[in-house]
Amino acid sequence: MAEGSKESTSSTAIQHDIIVEDAEDSVKSPPNSPNSSTRKACYAVLQSWVSKKFMTGCVVLFPVAVTFFVTWWIVQFFDGFFSPIYERLGVEIFGLGFLTSLIFIFFVGIFASSWMGATVFWVGEWFIKRMPFVKHIYSASKQISAAISPDQNTTAFKEVAIIRHPRLGEYAIGFITSSVVLMRENGDEELCSVYVPTNHLYIGDVFLVNSEEIIRPNLSIREGIANKSQERRFTCDLVFQNLKLHSVNEIALMALLNSLLLLFLSLNLLQLFHTAIGKGGDRDSGFVDKSYAASGRRLTEENHLQKLNTLARGYMTNSDLEKAIKAFHGRCGRISRWVVEISNKPGKEEAKPAFKFIGNVHGDEPVGRELLLNLANWLCDNYMKDPLATLIVDNVHLHILPSMNPDGFSLRRRGNANNIDLNRDFPDQFFQMNDDLAERQPETKAIMSWIKRMHFTAxxxxxxxxxxxxxxxxxxxxxxxxxxxxPDDEAFRYMAKLYSRSHYNMSRSQEFEAGITNGAHWYPIYGGMQDWNYIYGGCFELTLEISDNKWPPANELHMIWQFNKKSMLDLVASVVKSGVHGRIFSSDCGEPLPASIAIKGINYTIKASERLADYHRLLAPGHQYEVSATMPGYKTRSTTIKMGEEAMTVDFILEPTNSFLPRHCYNRSSTKLLEVMSSTRFQGKTLSTNFLFFRLLFNPLPLPFFASTYMSLLCTRDPPYSSHPSNPDLAYAFLGKDCPTSFPSQAKDKMNLLTCLQ
Known part of the structure; x- marks a missing residue:
């Protein structure tokens, strides 16, 4: 009884709860009003209408977009076969290569129809059909092309046929390929060979059918192939019509997305194929596998810095990374600008010319930064392998700044983080714009300081x-x-033509004669880096426009690198292979002099380096020049040279205008003080003059005890030396060596003097 009572009570409680919940639901759910039903109906109608119109737009635009893309790709594909030939001839008309391809195909058809053409193609097929794997591809494609061939002498489809297949009451579309006569006792029977494709045009069955049982529709071969290819679509339509679909729009949308996905995958496969083909052009070194341009992608700023560090770690014997331009805070954060120096002795001051490349001055022009990374990698990888790479590394201090404006690159715009055009921010000779150095952009100030410190030649x-x-x-x-x-217009034209002629197609430009231009003649700018380099930095700079497209697709970078590689290398090598080079010394103590080099008739001078006094003057070949070395306190020396196609070396020894010099001569090259004894005897008399006279008796030769510094000294205390041609007694000291009591009479002989000094 107790259990039954308990169950009854529990059942009553459950029923009570249900009643309460129903009551609560009835309280919470308001009765359906006419207004809410109308709103729901309107919303459903609007949603259905918008969805249908959107799908209609997709259905209309999708085939148009696919057709346009495929057509555009086909035009570019065929245009690419012959357009390089026209580019070499200086003709750049879009579509001309495609038109030439069509004409070429037409003439191939004429040639193939002749006896000679048929023989040539037969021999070619004989070789192809004996190649593994290739023969299967060729055979399948040959069958498809033969099926639509208009030449009735081939094994092409002759006629469209409809036969009863696979059972009575059912028919199949096929193609008559040939016919045969079957001889019987009761009469001849003509049988036609009918090819019926199954899933694809190149897969099917062959049936021998009595010609009288064949239905011959009035269709061409092309129309028959088109109808056959549409059978599968008709079948799909029937399936969709029989399915009970909840939402036709959803199915259509999924089909569209699947088609787009298939198209995307196809494009990626084509892209990979194109990239794989483009990697085969740089076989003269191992650089191909390391090419950032050939990878078909563009480097981000993080990748850019990572590649620079990887380059330095991989080739520490060939290149050093120096933080030549300080980091600063911009709108895109703190970004370091690195310079790659490539030399056999990086970071050391030598009597060699220095060359610099700067890329990405404008943020929306990233091609330069990619090419400069390739150049650095190629030089390091080919050092001691390629003669040109070895020449550059051994004889030039090459500095590469791949990105002057990484902020602009990250923002993909021309200006820097402050949206200032850096190629309009330098001091200008004609218009004094922004003379206050503190108001210039950080990149500009850093570049100016770097150029003044490094003493670049070009x-x-x-x-x-x-x-x-x-x-x-x-x-x-x-x-x-x-x-x-x-003033150096001829030298600049020579440099510009050197780059243009070494380029793949720059010299064949239709817009610029020989592919070069004077900046002001093209369009004048003010505050540019090029003019500032020449005026204030003593550096011959060119502005190289290396790509018609500012931001080309990443897969074109390898081609652009191939077009510009030889030009870039030849331009760097020109600072060694042309011009006049040398050093300047003082005749009194053999000390290097940072004198100025002037060319008669050219209103421009360059200054030798401060410590080694080496100079590197670029001159156009084929002319005669008078070269002069000048320095305050010294007599000017001049010489005339005839510049050929190769570089010349001219050293200068300058004599001081005042023959009385201080007691001590400080040798900056060896950083040691040359001391002369305080007393000496001259013709038996003790002299107490307060000056010493140093005269270089012969052309400077390398002396081991002078640490390979070009100097040799002869000291006397009674000026001038030329007034005492007799045998004088001299006292001297060279780097702590003991001085002889008298100078031998053979001192007038150069070789004996050299022997004595050594």
Whole structure:
């Protein structure tokens, strides 16, 4: 009884709970009003209408987009076969290569129809059909092409046929390929060979059917193939019509997405195939596998810095990374700018010319930064393998700044983090803009300081948007667009033509004669880096526009690198292979002199380096020049040279205008003080003059005890030396060596003097 009572009570409680919940639901759910039902109906109608119209737009645009893309790809594909030939001829007309391809195909058809053409193609097929794997591809494609061939003499499809298959009451579309006559006792029977494709056109069955049982529709071969290919689509349509679909729009959308996914995968396969083909062009070194351009992608700023560090770690004997430009805070955060120095003795001051490359001056022109990384990697990888790479590494201090404007690159815009065009921010000779150094952009100040410190001979900045080598001046005094030559116009034209002629197609430009231009004649700019380098830095700089497209697809970077590689290498090598080079010394103590080098008729001077006094003057070949070395306190020395195609070496020894010098001569090369004894005897008399006279008796030769410094000294205390041709007694000291009591009479002989000094 107790259990039954308990169950009854429990059942009553459950029923009570249900009643309470129903009551609560009835309280919470308001009765359906006419307004809410109308809103729901309107919303459903609007949603259905928008969805249908959207799907209609997708259905209309999708085939149009696919057709346009496929057509565009086919045009570019065929255009790429013959367009390089026209580019070499200087003709750049889009579609001309495609038109040439069509004409070429037409003439191939004419040639193949002849006896000679048929023989040639037969021999070619004989070789192809004996190649593994290739023969299967060729046979399948040959069958498809033969099926639509208009030449009735081939084994092509002759006629479209409809036969009863696979059972009575069912029919199949096929193609008559040939016919045969079967001889019987009761009469001949004509049998036709009918090919019925199954899943694909190149897979099917062959049936021998009585010609009288064949239905011959009035269809061409192409129409029959088209109808056959649509059978599967018709079958799918029937399946969709019989399915009870909850939402036709959802199914259509899924089909569209699947089609887009298939198209995307196909494009990626084509991209990989194209990239794989493009990697085969740089076989002269191991650089191909390390090429950032050939990888078909563009480096981000993080990748960029990582590649620089990897390059330095991999080739520490060939290159050093120096933080030549300090980091600063910009809108994109703190970004370090690195410079790669490539030399056999990086970081050491030598009597060698220095060259610099600067890329990515404008943030939206990233091609230069990619090419400069490739250049650095190629030089390090080919050192002691390639003669040109070895020449550059051994004889030039090459500095590479791949990205001057990483902030602009990250923002993908022309200006820097402050949106300032860095190639308009330098001091200008014609218009004093922004003379206050403190108001200049951080990148500009860093570049100016770097150039003044490094004493570069020549340089080039890489840009995009055109294909031309630009040289000074960039502006004119009256702001007119006209040719405005700088003093070294011939030398700059020589450098620009050297780059243009070594380029794949720059010299064949239709817009610029020989692929070069004077900056002001093209369009004048003011505050540019090119003119500032020449005026204030003593550096011959070109502005190189290396790509018509500022931001080309990543898969084109390898091609652009191949077009510019030889030009970049030849330009760097030109600072060694051309011009006049040398050093300048003082005749009194053999000390290097940072004198100035001037060329008669050219209103421009360069200064020798401060410590080693080496100079490197670029000159156009084929002319005669008078070269002069000048320095305050010294007599000017001049010499005339005839510049050929190779470099010349001219050293200068300058004599001081005042023959009385201080007691001590400080040798900066060896950083040791040359001391002369305080007393000496001259013709038996003790002299107490307070000056010493040093005279170089012969051309400087390397002396081991002078630490390979070019100097040799002869000291006397009674000026001038030329007034005492007799045998004088001299006292001297060289780097702590004991001095003889008298100088031998053989001192007038150069070789004996050299022997004595050694």
């Amino acid at each position: 340089s080039a900045s890489l840009h995009g948007g055109a294909l031309v080598a630009n040289y000074p001046w960039d502006g004119t005094q009256d702001k007119s667009k006209s040719y405005y030559a700088c």
